[in-house]
Amino acid sequence: MADETKVITGITKLFYLFLKQIKLNEERIAPLQLTGKLEDYLCKEFSLFTHEKSEGTRIALSNYGKKGQQKYDLAIIRQLSKAESNFDVVKEMNKDKTKVNSSIECLVEAKYLGNRHRNTTNSATDDIHTVIKKLSEQCATVPSDSSIHGSSLVALRSQQTVYGLVFFGFTSSSTSISEIKEEKKEYFDKCIEMGDKHTFRYHDLPKSYLRSAYEDVVVNSLGIKWTTSLKIGLWRLN
Numbered sequence: 001m002a003d004e005t006k007v008i009t010g011i012t013k014l015f016y017l018f019l020k021q022i023k024l025n026e027e028r029i030a031p032l033q034l035t036g037k038l039e040d041y042l043c044k045e046f047s048l049f050t051h052e053k054s055e056g057t058r059i060a061l062s063n064y065g066k067k068g069q070q071k072y073d074l075a076i077i078r079q080l081s082k083a084e085s086n087f088d089v090v091k092e093m094n095k096d097k098t099k100v101n102s103s104i105e106c107l108v109e110a111k112y113l114g115n116r117h118r119n120t121t122n123s124a125t126d127d128i129h130t131v132i133k134k135l136s137e138q139c140a141t142v143p144s145d146s147s148i149h150g151s152s153l154v155a156l157r158s159q160q161t162v163y164g165l166v167f168f169g170f171t172s173s174s175t176s177i178s179e180i181k182e183e184k185k186e187y188f189d190k191c192i193e194m195g196d197k198h199t200f201r202y203h204d205l206p207k208s209y210l211r212s213a214y215e216d217v218v219v220n221s222l223g224i225k226w227t228t229s230l231k232i233g234l235w236r237l238n
Contacts, residue, residue: 008053011076011106011163012203015234018049019213022230026214030228033169034119034221038112042167043073046110050076058105064150070141072162074108077152084153093148100148103155107162109138114169115187119221121173125187128194135164136198139237164200164235166191168210172227177216180227188231200235209233 008014022029032038040062047060057078064075080103084090093100113131117124139162143149168191172180188210195201195208202209210231219226 007055007057009058009076009078009105010157011108012234014046014050014053015165015203017053018046019211019232021045021049022213022232026217026230029230030214030217031219031221033114033171033228033230034219034226036118037114038167038169039073039110042112043110046165047074060108061150064104064107064152066150069143069149070138072107072138073110074106074165075104075150075152076106076108077102077104079103080153084155087146087153089146089148090153093151098148098151100151100153102152104143104149104152105155105157107142107156108165109135109162110165110167111135112167112169113191114171116171119171119224119226125190128191132166132191132194132198132200135166135235136200136237138162139164139200139235158236161236163203164233166195166210166233166235168231170229170231173224175218175225175227177227184229191231195233195235199238201238203234203236208235 043062050058050060058076060074060076063071065071080101090100111131142160142162143154147154170184170187174180192208200208210233213230213232215229217228
């Protein structure tokens with residue numbers, strides 16, 4: 001049996017530990033900022049991390065939902081409790097041979113956005129509004145408590161909440177920290193401002209906020225030295 005003193009299952013605790021994990025692996029992750037969008041990769045990393053930290057009592061399934069349902073980037077699920085297995089909706093689904101043996105504790109939509117397109121100097125900042133607007137629409141769609149989503153019972157710990165797990169990357173072909181300081185600040189400030197505009201807030205703050213995963217990691221690629229930074233946030237709609 002898993003040691004309950006070590007098992008970590010809540011989204012906020014998982015988030016902060018994952019933040020530290022990214023910092024520990026900055027030399028491996030930073031070069032990926034030059035390759036394109038990283039949602040899929042980071043979601044897989046978070047899914048594995050959730051499995052490990054929960055000691056197998058939770059798993060984060062990706063792209064979760066059946067045909068006609070919203071497919072969430074991550075659904076953190078656990079085994080059905082004995083009480084839940086006696087819910088009428090579960091019994092009815094099991095009669096129809098749709099085996100319901102898990103509950104959804106948390107739903108997450110993830111987004112990654114960089115200030116540039118891959119390893120170029122072409123700006124991607126015009127995408128900030130589009131990406132965050134899309135995220136707000138996705139997070140506004142919350143399945144009803146005790147309904148069935150995918151093949152799991154909906155039992156969200158935070159009712160009426162779909163979390164936004166946001167990753168904002170900054171890259172520059174300059175390695176002068178003083179030279180890029182203002183540009184980097186403007187980029188991250190714009191991301192936060194757009195989060196506020198679309199009524200997001202940091203999970204435990206009244207407004208949007210980002211935490212630094214790593215700062216000014218130098219990546220040498222194709223003869224160019226890039227400076228990379230990554231900030232992440234766990235957002236929810238007001």
